[in-house]
Amino acid sequence: MEQLFSDGIRNTPSSFIREILKVTESDEIISFAGGLPNPISFPTKDLNESANRVIQQYESKVFQYATTEGYEPLREYIANRYQEKYNLSYHKENILITTGSQQALDLLGKVLINKKDVLAIERPGYLGAIQAFSMYQPTFTGIDLENDGLNTNMLKDKLMQTKIKLLYTVPNFQNPTGITYSFEKREQICGLLSDCDTVLVEDDPYGDLRFEGENLPYIGANKLPNSVLLGSVSKIITPGFRLGWICTQNKDLMKHLVVAKQASDLHSNIFAQYVTHDYLTHNDIKSHIDKIRQLYKLQSSTMLQAMKQYFPESVKYTKPQGGMFMWASLPDGQSALDLFHRASEKNVAFVPGDPFYTDITNAPTFRLNYTNSNPEAIQEGIKRIASVM
Amino acid sequence: MEQLFSDGIRNTPSSFIREILKVTESDEIISFAGGLPNPISFPTKDLNESANRVIQQYESKVFQYATTEGYEPLREYIANRYQEKYNLSYHKENILITTGSQQALDLLGKVLINKKDVLAIERPGYLGAIQAFSMYQPTFTGIDLENDGLNTNMLKDKLMQTKIKLLYTVPNFQNPTGITYSFEKREQICGLLSDCDTVLVEDDPYGDLRFEGENLPYIGANKLPNSVLLGSVSKIITPGFRLGWICTQNKDLMKHLVVAKQASDLHSNIFAQYVTHDYLTHNDIKSHIDKIRQLYKLQSSTMLQAMKQYFPESVKYTKPQGGMFMWASLPDGQSALDLFHRASEKNVAFVPGDPFYTDITNAPTFRLNYTNSNPEAIQEGIKRIASVM
Numbered sequence: 001m002e003q004l005f006s007d008g009i010r011n012t013p014s015s016f017i018r019e020i021l022k023v024t025e026s027d028e029i030i031s032f033a034g035g036l037p038n039p040i041s042f043p044t045k046d047l048n049e050s051a052n053r054v055i056q057q058y059e060s061k062v063f064q065y066a067t068t069e070g071y072e073p074l075r076e077y078i079a080n081r082y083q084e085k086y087n088l089s090y091h092k093e094n095i096l097i098t099t100g101s102q103q104a105l106d107l108l109g110k111v112l113i114n115k116k117d118v119l120a121i122e123r124p125g126y127l128g129a130i131q132a133f134s135m136y137q138p139t140f141t142g143i144d145l146e147n148d149g150l151n152t153n154m155l156k157d158k159l160m161q162t163k164i165k166l167l168y169t170v171p172n173f174q175n176p177t178g179i180t181y182s183f184e185k186r187e188q189i190c191g192l193l194s195d196c197d198t199v200l201v202e203d204d205p206y207g208d209l210r211f212e213g214e215n216l217p218y219i220g221a222n223k224l225p226n227s228v229l230l231g232s233v234s235k236i237i238t239p240g241f242r243l244g245w246i247c248t249q250n251k252d253l254m255k256h257l258v259v260a261k262q263a264s265d266l267h268s269n270i271f272a273q274y275v276t277h278d279y280l281t282h283n284d285i286k287s288h289i290d291k292i293r294q295l296y297k298l299q300s301s302t303m304l305q306a307m308k309q310y311f312p313e314s315v316k317y318t319k320p321q322g323g324m325f326m327w328a329s330l331p332d333g334q335s336a337l338d339l340f341h342r343a344s345e346k347n348v349a350f351v352p353g354d355p356f357y358t359d360i361t362n363a364p365t366f367r368l369n370y371t372n373s374n375p376e377a378i379q380e381g382i383k384r385i386a387s388v389m
Numbered sequence: 390m391e392q393l394f395s396d397g398i399r400n401t402p403s404s405f406i407r408e409i410l411k412v413t414e415s416d417e418i419i420s421f422a423g424g425l426p427n428p429i430s431f432p433t434k435d436l437n438e439s440a441n442r443v444i445q446q447y448e449s450k451v452f453q454y455a456t457t458e459g460y461e462p463l464r465e466y467i468a469n470r471y472q473e474k475y476n477l478s479y480h481k482e483n484i485l486i487t488t489g490s491q492q493a494l495d496l497l498g499k500v501l502i503n504k505k506d507v508l509a510i511e512r513p514g515y516l517g518a519i520q521a522f523s524m525y526q527p528t529f530t531g532i533d534l535e536n537d538g539l540n541t542n543m544l545k546d547k548l549m550q551t552k553i554k555l556l557y558t559v560p561n562f563q564n565p566t567g568i569t570y571s572f573e574k575r576e577q578i579c580g581l582l583s584d585c586d587t588v589l590v591e592d593d594p595y596g597d598l599r600f601e602g603e604n605l606p607y608i609g610a611n612k613l614p615n616s617v618l619l620g621s622v623s624k625i626i627t628p629g630f631r632l633g634w635i636c637t638q639n640k641d642l643m644k645h646l647v648v649a650k651q652a653s654d655l656h657s658n659i660f661a662q663y664v665t666h667d668y669l670t671h672n673d674i675k676s677h678i679d680k681i682r683q684l685y686k687l688q689s690s691t692m693l694q695a696m697k698q699y700f701p702e703s704v705k706y707t708k709p710q711g712g713m714f715m716w717a718s719l720p721d722g723q724s725a726l727d728l729f730h731r732a733s734e735k736n737v738a739f740v741p742g743d744p745f746y747t748d749i750t751n752a753p754t755f756r757l758n759y760t761n762s763n764p765e766a767i768q769e770g771i772k773r774i775a776s777v778m
Contacts, residue, residue, distance in 0.1 A: 004554075240452040240455065241658055264495045265492040271630060
């Protein structure tokens with residue numbers, strides 16, 4: 001029977017996190033495992049008002065088939081926001097609305113990857129990207145992630161050794177580590193890529209969630225011809241709508257992405273696109289995002305304090321300037337998967353490092369999410385993890 | 390530069406229909422080209438009420454990340470409806486919610502197709518399926534479509550000659566022809582497939598839109614172990630939500646489809662799933678669908694009458710028992726693409742047959758949609774086409 005299935009799907013790992021979430025569904029469990037935004041950050045009432053308004057204003061139009069590229073005013077809004085915030089000269093033609101930024105990864109895989117093409121990813125890297133790209137059977141090569149971004153010597157060596165089709169990065173508050181690339185590293189990477197065709201993907205779902213330090217320019221957006229920037233409303237408005245986008249100024253790439261999108265789902269939910277655009281244009285999105293930042297800043301600092309108080313000094317961890325995650329490292333030789341099992345018995349969960357690598361198991365590292373637990377639960381959860389270390 | 394792109398995307402045709410729709414966007418044009426439901430059939434007010442109700446009832450839950458498989462009560466509702474209407478023993482475990490049934494096609498391609506696997510499709514066949522599957526670089530083999538369904542002798546021969554991975558069918562009111570498979574043909578096809586591993590896909594977006602004759606049992610659903618049934622709310626509630634589903638009792642296939650769905654977009658818009666379920670359980674969906682049927686019956690008979698009145702007798706056409714399309718054939722040797730260009734000058738549009746075949750151009754056939762024009766426009770449009778025949 002197994003020969004019924006494609007090589008692509010047999011090469012694709014199921015999401016370890018979703019498996020873990022099943023184990024941790026009980027209400028008793030304090031879970032740092034998921035990557036969920038805090039539901040108190042959803043503008044439920046305002047979205048309801050927007051839903052009513054767009055139905056009243058546009059009637060059946062919000063329920064009809066729509067263009068593959070996405071709702072024009074929303075694409076324009078997104079382009080203008082990049083213009084204002086980052087001085088990027090994007091226009092609506094450079095924006096394709098996707099069914100969450102997860103779909104953006106799938107579309108990039110569809111359009112760019114032939115079997116055995118070499119893909120460079122951060123090590124550790126976002127498992128959703130590993131999963132999406134795996135379908136297209138690339139050869140992954142990991143570039144070590146340091147506290148200020150990719151190890152650029154390693155990137156340079158790999159670029160010289162082999163033709164790298166695509167480099168996937170999360171430059172702000174990376175998933176899983178919470179690390180942010182420094183200005184210098186960004187410039188270095190841009191320089192290294194300026195001589196080659198490698199497509200640079202900057203996946204930035206958390207960029208708005210900076211609660212410390214200053215915004216930094218993107219690595220290659222609006223600079224490198226094969227540059228792709230991904231965004232999403234999932235972490236600032238709602239993940240339930242599944243709305244994200246791909247920006248690129250490469251017209252050939254955009255043309256192919258649109259065809260791939262047509263073939264994949266025709267277009268993304270148009271009602272959700274109208275509601276999102278209405279919400280963005282009728283509310284003070286800046287102050288809404290500020291509230292989320294304050295919330296996550298408190299949760300982050302609570303977790304850091306608890307780790308300082310309870311974890312042995314031999315356990316190291318990152319100190320994120322924004323986003324949703326921290327990354328802890330046990331002393332060498334210890335397995336975070338073993339710790340996960342012991343922690344589960346204490347009713348506390350996190351994600352062991354393994355699924356964030358394509359080349360190791362029993363990693364000593366693990367990911368902690370702080371956005372979806374209140375400060376008391378954060379304290380208690382860290383204490384429980386510490387008790388089985 | 391072109392070598393940047395994958396073989397898969399370079400093998401994928403862009404949607405001819407979407408290109409045509411751009412030509413025919415002017416308000417002056419009478420268009421039989423699209424495949425749009427009539428917007429007056431959308432339950433706009435009821436959907437608005439459902440949106441308000443689910444937000445009030447479930448609050449932030451309708452905006453949070455959700456499970457890949459889909460909203461459980463909706464999956465249960467869909468399974469129960471098949472149970473009641475067709476006596477199929479589906480359960481929620483057999484249902485995966487997809488981002489429109491277009492995504493179901495993409496997921497089937499992901500999970501099943503290796504390069505050069507042989508796929509059998511109806512000839513002519515649904516171009517969205519041709520487009521979705523092309524990404525995975527199969528070898529297409531067409532099975533001629535007769536007035537009562539596939540040419541079963543041809544299917545039998547092909548099954549004996551070669552290993553066919555998948556047979557794609559639209560048994561009710563087929564797109565593009567409007568043809569419905571007879572009971573006998575359904576039984577024959579089921580018999581032919583019972584000896585082999587071939588996955589039978591029954592794509593049934595129009596099944597509820599029967600305005601003449603009796604519902605017929607599915608070909609292989611609930612009978613063949615590798616049977617897959619696709620459904621959608623696009624033609625009975627709203628296409629804008631992009632909600633469809635895959636049903637299969639094959640557990641291995643379902644397991645792989647769920648992983649492919651995770652990798653593709655994590656899950657479909659959960660707000661839309663709540664709203665759809667609320668709408669279905671708070672309204673008389675049967676009487677709503679009855680209204681659509683009456684509307685389309687009138688539009689269909691208006692078009693048939695107009696064709697009888699204006700088209701030369703040498704032009705043949707199908708007489709659908711439901712759905713949204715008719716299929717006309719010019720005398721041999723004439724090109725419907727040429728007719729399309731002449732008709733465009735008269736401000737009337739349809740889809741020439743070419744994109745529904747994988748093996749011919751300048752086909753003498755063309756598709757007419759009748760659901761999105763009022764009776765006066767239908768009469769006038771057909772008259773104009775006739776004037777350039």
